Amino acid sequence: MKKYYFDIRDGSQFIRDDEGLELPNIESARQEATTALSEMAREWGRGRPQHHMAVEVRDDHGPILDASFSFLMKPRTT
Template sequence: MKRYYFDVRDGSQFIRDDEGAELPNIESAREEATTALSEMAREWVRGRPQHRIAVEVRDDHGPILEASFSFVMKPCAT
């Protein structure tokens, strides 16, 4: 199995994953990033008119994919 790391960008904050997770392939890493991102989005956007978060996946050789979520709420013109 290969070790994948899931770093998080929350606006200007960067949280580095130094532990990582052993997964069988890139598809499993993609699924893990998607699940983590959806859980974070549900919790972190509450009460904020706009927000962007991303999970940046890397292996021992460097970055391999990024999953991001942008949320914007604005009033409609009436």
């Protein structure tokens, strides 16, 4: 199995993953990034009118996948 690292960007904050996860393939890493991103959106997005967050996946050779989510909440004008 190969080790994948999941670095987090939450707005301007960057959290480097130094532990990583051993997964069988890139598809498993993609699923892990998708799950992490949806959990981030659920937990960290509350009460923020505009935000961008991302999971940057890398292996021992460098970056291999970026998953990001942006949202904007604003009142509608009539």
